Amino acid sequence: xxxxxxxxxxxxxxxxxxxxxxxxxxxxxxxxxxxxxxxxxxxxxxxxxxxxxxxxxxxxxxxxxxxxx
Numbered sequence: 001x002x003x004x005x006x007x008x009x010x011x012x013x014x015x016x017x018x019x020x021x022x023x024x025x026x027x028x029x030x031x032x033x034x035x036x037x038x039x040x041x042x043x044x045x046x047x048x049x050x051x052x053x054x055x056x057x058x059x060x061x062x063x064x065x066x067x068x069x
Contacts, residue, residue: 004029004059009052011037022060029056 002025006013009029013036017029033041033052041049 002060004056006032006037008059009033009055011040013037022057025060026053026056 002019002022004017004025006015006017006029011033015032015036017025017032019025019028030053044052
């Protein structure tokens with residue numbers, strides 16, 4: 001099981017994306033961000049968005065897959 005918490009990405013939100021593989025969780029998390037945090041996402045630079053994607057990948061790469069920092 002893989003987990004990423006929206007709050008760990010810098011958003012004030014309790015959403016948790018879960019799945020059996022990293023790609024599934026990345027898609028679920030970005031779908032959530034685009035829907036629920038669209039206003040913040042629109043204000044971000046391309047570098048900021050890339051940083052979020054990198055952070056998601058880093059969290060998912062942890063050996064336990066729990067997304068904990």
